[in-house]
Amino acid sequence: MTTPSSPAVETHGLTKTFGDKRAVDGVDLHIRRGSIFGLLGPNGAGKTTTVRLLATLLRPSAGTARVLGHDVTAEPHLVRRRVSLTGQFASVDEDLTGRENLVLLARLLGFAGRAARARADELLAAFDLADAAGRQVRTYSGGMRRRLDIAASLISTPDLLFLDEPTTGLDPRSRGRVWDIVRLLVDGGATVLLTTQYLEEADQLCERIAVIDHGRVIAEGTSAELKASVGRGVLHVRLADPLVRPAALRFLAGHLGEPVHAADDPAGLTAQLSDPARAASAVAALASSGFRLSDFSLGQPSLDEVFFALTGHPAETAADNGEGRG
Amino acid sequence: MSADTPPVRDVDAAIREALSPRPQPKPAGVVTAVLTFAWRALLKIKHMPEQLFDVVVTPIMFTVLFTYLFGGALAGSTDAYLQFLLPGILVQSVVFTSVYSGLTLNTDISKGIYDRFRSLPVWSLSPVLGTMAGDVIRYTVSSVIVFLIGFAMGYRAEAGIVGIVAVILLLDLFAAGLSWVFTTLALLVRTPSTVMTLGWMVLMPLTFASNVFVDPATMPPWLQTIVAYNPVALLVTAARAILDGAPAAGPVMAALIAPVVVTAVFGPVTMMLYRRER
Numbered sequence: 001m002t003t004p005s006s007p008a009v010e011t012h013g014l015t016k017t018f019g020d021k022r023a024v025d026g027v028d029l030h031i032r033r034g035s036i037f038g039l040l041g042p043n044g045a046g047k048t049t050t051v052r053l054l055a056t057l058l059r060p061s062a063g064t065a066r067v068l069g070h071d072v073t074a075e076p077h078l079v080r081r082r083v084s085l086t087g088q089f090a091s092v093d094e095d096l097t098g099r100e101n102l103v104l105l106a107r108l109l110g111f112a113g114r115a116a117r118a119r120a121d122e123l124l125a126a127f128d129l130a131d132a133a134g135r136q137v138r139t140y141s142g143g144m145r146r147r148l149d150i151a152a153s154l155i156s157t158p159d160l161l162f163l164d165e166p167t168t169g170l171d172p173r174s175r176g177r178v179w180d181i182v183r184l185l186v187d188g189g190a191t192v193l194l195t196t197q198y199l200e201e202a203d204q205l206c207e208r209i210a211v212i213d214h215g216r217v218i219a220e221g222t223s224a225e226l227k228a229s230v231g232r233g234v235l236h237v238r239l240a241d242p243l244v245r246p247a248a249l250r251f252l253a254g255h256l257g258e259p260v261h262a263a264d265d266p267a268g269l270t271a272q273l274s275d276p277a278r279a280a281s282a283v284a285a286l287a288s289s290g291f292r293l294s295d296f297s298l299g300q301p302s303l304d305e306v307f308f309a310l311t312g313h314p315a316e317t318a319a320d321n322g323e324g325r326g
Numbered sequence: 327m328s329a330d331t332p333p334v335r336d337v338d339a340a341i342r343e344a345l346s347p348r349p350q351p352k353p354a355g356v357v358t359a360v361l362t363f364a365w366r367a368l369l370k371i372k373h374m375p376e377q378l379f380d381v382v383v384t385p386i387m388f389t390v391l392f393t394y395l396f397g398g399a400l401a402g403s404t405d406a407y408l409q410f411l412l413p414g415i416l417v418q419s420v421v422f423t424s425v426y427s428g429l430t431l432n433t434d435i436s437k438g439i440y441d442r443f444r445s446l447p448v449w450s451l452s453p454v455l456g457t458m459a460g461d462v463i464r465y466t467v468s469s470v471i472v473f474l475i476g477f478a479m480g481y482r483a484e485a486g487i488v489g490i491v492a493v494i495l496l497l498d499l500f501a502a503g504l505s506w507v508f509t510t511l512a513l514l515v516r517t518p519s520t521v522m523t524l525g526w527m528v529l530m531p532l533t534f535a536s537n538v539f540v541d542p543a544t545m546p547p548w549l550q551t552i553v554a555y556n557p558v559a560l561l562v563t564a565a566r567a568i569l570d571g572a573p574a575a576g577p578v579m580a581a582l583i584a585p586v587v588v589t590a591v592f593g594p595v596t597m598m599l600y601r602r603e604r
Contacts, residue, residue, distance in 0.1 A: 052441075055441075055445050056445070057441060057444055057445060057603070058603050059603065077447060080445060080446065080447040081353065081447045083445070084445070085441060085442065085445045087438040087441045087442065088438070089437065089438035091437075091438035091439050091441055091442035092438075092439065092442070093366070093439050094437075095369075095370050095373055095374060096366070096369050096370070096373065097373075100369055104362060104365070104366055105442075105446070107354060107358065107362045107365075108353070108354050108358075108359055108362055108446050108448050109350075109351065109353055109354070109446070109447070110350075110351030110352045110353045110354050111351055112351075115351070122343075122344050123344050125340055125344075126337070126340040126341045126343070126344035126345075127341070127344075128337055136373060152442070154344070154345060156350050157345055157346075157347060157348070157350070180338065181341060184338055184341045184342060184345070185345060187342070188342060188345045188346065188347075189347070190345075
């Protein structure tokens with residue numbers, strides 16, 4: 001049995017190598033029960049591998065991991081009874097209907113015929129899929145598929161739910177719906193470990209966030225702590241003339257006294273602001289010094305900017321992402 | 327539909343209720359898990375009956391074409407040739423169908439559903455065995471179709487219904503045994519189409535260098551030797567013996583050697599490869 005006091009996840013030096021590549025490289029995590037914990041990082045950072053290790057789909061090369069008090073190597077079957085995984089790619093059967101998918105999994109989890117169908121219908125109704133229940137999943141929209149995928153992970157009300165990039169590729173409305181569902185889950189006492197590429201998502205949902213890069217945790221803390229290290233806001237400006245960008249960059253850095261860097265857009269500049277209120281004066285100063293702007297906006301730091309602040313290099317979305325599978 | 331969502335608060339209450347703690351059943355045992363995965367295979371056939379298209383059409387095409395094309399030349403009459411050819415076509419159709427287990431497995435692994443199955447608290451190989459059990463339906467459909475077209479063209483089974491059922495069971499056993507080769511293949515190559523291509527490369531020589539279409543008596547001695555040990559040919563010999571009402575115990579035993587050996591070798595290999603990390 002699990003001791004209720006044990007953390008949801010506790011790892012020490014968790015490491016997974018694939019050949020020469022260290023996909024997860026000495027990760028220490030401590031996740032409190034009943035919280036939402038975020039793993040934030042670009043493609044290939046090791047997020048998915050970490051989740052797969054904790055869900056007992058991979059065996060650690062080194063280090064230890066305890067999930068709900070059980071060692072993932074020694075007692076994987078006990079871990080599997082208490083956790084659910086919603087993978088990055090839809091882990092439902094596209095050829096079957098939504099209802100059949102849930103009934104199938106309910107039967108495997110031990111619900112007998114009638115109980116399996118009742119559980120499937122209950123979840124379909126709760127996740128707003130009752131009308132689509134009889135349709136093959138291949139006809140579902142991205143948001144519907146995601147909801148079904150999450151519902152499929154909740155048939156046996158797990159104590160810990162892994163959500164691997166739950167909102168990647170979703171439109172804003174579907175994304176908001178998934179966020180609502182995650183919050184409701186945790187209200188009910190579950191723990192959620194989610195991975196994301198969006199700082200905003202981690203900020204909205206997570207009690208604590210670990211930023212992961214090249215298999216290592218490079219920063220960990222609450223959203224507020226992370227943002228404090230990055231700046232509380234980010235000013236994006238777009239120059240009418242890309243040729244004056246180097247001059248504008250020097251001017252803006254001098255004016256703000258804060259890091260400014262060139263964006264991917266050849267006419268764009270990005271400045272980190274510890275005080276978002278200074279954005280207006282910076283824009284006014286640029287304009288009055290003769291730099292014509294075609295656009296400007298004040299936003300939250302993106303993952304790129306978090307990475308830039310923490311590592312000094314932009315987030316690499318590597319093609320060879322050592323996530324175990326392509 | 328998602329377009330007209332009910333007021334959010336109602337949905338929230340429904341989600342809360344659906345997630346409220348309640349007694350959890352014990353996860354399915356091995357038999358239930360395998361049967362549940364077999365049910366999944368049946369559902370796939372139900373939703374995509376076109377999957378059965380080639381299981382149905384190919385045997386019809388072969389039986390009709392070969393009977394009328396070669397019958398007169400090879401056996402003096404199309405009627406006489408059909409008596410000889412039908413058990414052979416039966417075997418060929420079912421043997422080709424055994425590639426499907428590999429196709430299904432490969433498709434599952436290339437999708438996220440494989441992670442879901444592996445993270446469930448059920449015996450890890452039940453998806454493989456369940457798929458193979460579901461495929462027995464395909465073998466049986468394929469056999470029945472060949473018999474039906476045969477009867478329509480004038481085929482007579484001396485052994486009657488008992489012989490027909492016995493042959494169908496023998497073919498199911500043989501194909502299920504053989505399919506371990508293709509499940510192994512499926513776990514080693516990347517795409518379903520590679521499984522298909524490699525499967526055909528194994529099966530084409532096996533079915534043609536055999537006694538399916540002609541009596542091997544006119545073949546060169548080296549080829550006769552191959553045919554004598556070809557498991558597909560042994561199966562055809564057993565099927566003919568059963569359907570003709572001839573003594574069949576010896577040929578049936580000989581025909582079952584290959585599937586037993588294949589299962590003993592490739593069964594464990596499939597299990598090992600399936601459990602491997604990926």
